[in-house]
Amino acid sequence: MVSRPQLVPDRRQPLAYGDGSDALFAVCQSSEMQRLTLGERVSLARSTVRFAGGRVPVIASGHISDAPEDQIAELAAMAETGIDALVLVTNRLDPRNEGIEAFRPALEAILKRLPSELPLGLYECPAPYRRLLTDDEMKLCRDTGRFVVLKDVSCDLETVRRRARMTAGTPFAIVNANAAIAFHAMRAGSRGFGGVFTNFHPDLYEWLYANRQEDSPLIRDLAVFLALAAMAEGMGYPKLAKLYHQRLGTFECARSRVTDYDPFERHWASADLLDHIHAGTVRFRALIAGT
Numbered sequence: 032m033v034s035r036p037q038l039v040p041d042r043r044q045p046l047a048y049g050d051g052s053d054a055l056f057a058v059c060q061s062s063e064m065q066r067l068t069l070g071e072r073v074s075l076a077r078s079t080v081r082f083a084g085g086r087v088p089v090i091a092s093g094h095i096s097d098a099p100e101d102q103i104a105e106l107a108a109m110a111e112t113g114i115d116a117l118v119l120v121t122n123r124l125d126p127r128n129e130g131i132e133a134f135r136p137a138l139e140a141i142l143k144r145l146p147s148e149l150p151l152g153l154y155e156c157p158a159p160y161r162r163l164l165t166d167d168e169m170k171l172c173r174d175t176g177r178f179v180v181l182k183d184v185s186c187d188l189e190t191v192r193r194r195a196r197m198t199a200g201t202p203f204a205i206v207n208a209n210a211a212i213a214f215h216a217m218r219a220g221s222r223g224f225g226g227v228f229t230n231f232h233p234d235l236y237e238w239l240y241a242n243r244q245e246d247s248p249l250i251r252d253l254a255v256f257l258a259l260a261a262m263a264e265g266m267g268y269p270k271l272a273k274l275y276h277q278r279l280g281t282f283e284c285a286r287s288r289v290t291d292y293d294p295f296e297r298h299w300a301s302a303d304l305l306d307h308i309h310a311g312t313v314r315f316r317a318l319i320a321g322t
Contacts, residue, residue, distance in 0.1 A: 051234030053223070055079055056182070057114065058091035060156050061227055061269050065095050066288035069105055076112040088115035090180070092154055097126050099137060103144050110149055116179055117145065118152035122162035134168055142177060151177045155184035169194055173203050180204045182225045188212045195220025210261030214254035217243040228261040230272045232312045238319050249322065253315055260308045266301040267294025275305050 057079035058064050058072050067075070072093040080089045091114045094105040102123055110117050122128075124137040145151070153172060155163055163185055164172070172178045179202050183191055186209040194205045199220070206225040207216035213224050217240050224236040239253055263271060270290035276282035295302045 051232075051237030052087060052229065053237070054088045054090060054115075055083055056091070056118070056225065057089050058093040058109070059118070059154065059182075060158055061230065061272075063269065063287065063289045064093050065158060067093075069093075069108060072105075073108050073112055076109055076114055080113040090114055090116040090118050090152055092118040092120055092152075092156070094120060094123050096123070099140060103141060106141065106145060110146055116150040116152050118154045118180075118182070120154050120156045121164055122156060122158075122160055125162055128160065128162060131165060131168055131171075135171065138171070142175065147177075150179045152180040152182070153178060154182040156182075157184060163190075166193070166197065169197055173198055173201060178203050180206055183207050183221070184209070186212065188215055188219060191216045191221050192219040211258045213257060214239060214243065214250070226261065227264055227268060227272070228257065230269075231260065231275060231308065232257075232315075235312065235315055235319075249318055256311050256315060260311065263301070263304055263308065266298035266304070267292070270294055271301065271305070274302075275309075278305070279309075 056062075057076045058067075062072075062075060064072055072091075076089070076091040076093065079091070083089050091109055091112065093109045094102040096102050096105060106117060106119075119138075119141065121134075124141070125134045127133065142151075153164065155161060161184060164181070169181075172181075181194070181198075181203070183194060183205050185191065185194075191205060191207050191212070198205055204222040205220060206223050207213060207221035208224070208226040209216070210224075210226050210228055213221075213226065213236065217224070223240050229236055235253060235257060239250065239257070242250055267274075267290045270285055270287035271294045273282055273285035273287060274294065277285045
């Protein structure tokens with residue numbers, strides 16, 4: 032395979048208007064948390080807190096076990112890392128998908144064992160299975176007063192809209208994670224975007240969110256570009272993102288425990304696709320800077 036050049040001379044130089052992220056999700060599925068030891072998960076969270084240096088909030092999850100006591104031990108360890116919010120994975124609260132009868136006591140047991148002053152989040156992580164919250168479960172979590180964010184993986188605009196209405200006027204933010212509906216979800220009440228392609232161009236999502244109530248050819252074109260670019264996720268993510276950053280100069284290594292193959296060899300022309308994504312990103316940054 033022909034080695035490919037860096038996409039830019041030095042991506043470590045800041046963008047003209049900032050990188051765009053206003054929070055970091057340090058330990059999640061993109062972090063390959065299901066393949067990390069508890070010690071590695073804790074170390075990752077602590078390192079992210081240290082690197083962030085108080086500039087942006089850091090949240091983390093990391094409970095991957097089935098047994099409730101093991102999950103509580105994992106969460107307790109993560110709570111000690113200095114993170115700003117601790118994120119509960121919905122499918123771990125109901126591993127066998129038994130419904131609210133299993134979800135409610137699991138949630139109550141965990142809440143009793145976590146520091147009461149630590150803000151909490153929820154994450155409808157797709158692995159090992161996507162466990163969406165029902166409306167009653169959403170209200171249950173909202174009414175505890177403990178939750179500040181849901182990473183919404185419903186991939187359904189009406190669900191995002193309904194959840195935003197349920198949490199309106201509260202500190203509980205609904206953040207959509209699906210790029211195909213990102214723009215309209217922002218208009219419907221999603222407080223930003225939390226999908227995997229924030230690992231590629233978070234600043235473009237930031238600008239889209241800041242201008243979500245506007246209507247212009249640039250905004251419409253950007254929304255389409257972001258949706259289409261995110262379709263590359265199936266081509267070896269998360270290693271694909273690491274390869275992208277390796278070529279940008281921000282990563283030294285692209286090793287992945289989840290993607291144990293070379294995406295450029297298995298997914299034909301995926302390297303060229305990254306070139307197109309980068310070119311589109313640069314183009315939209317220039318157009319935005321000129322507005």
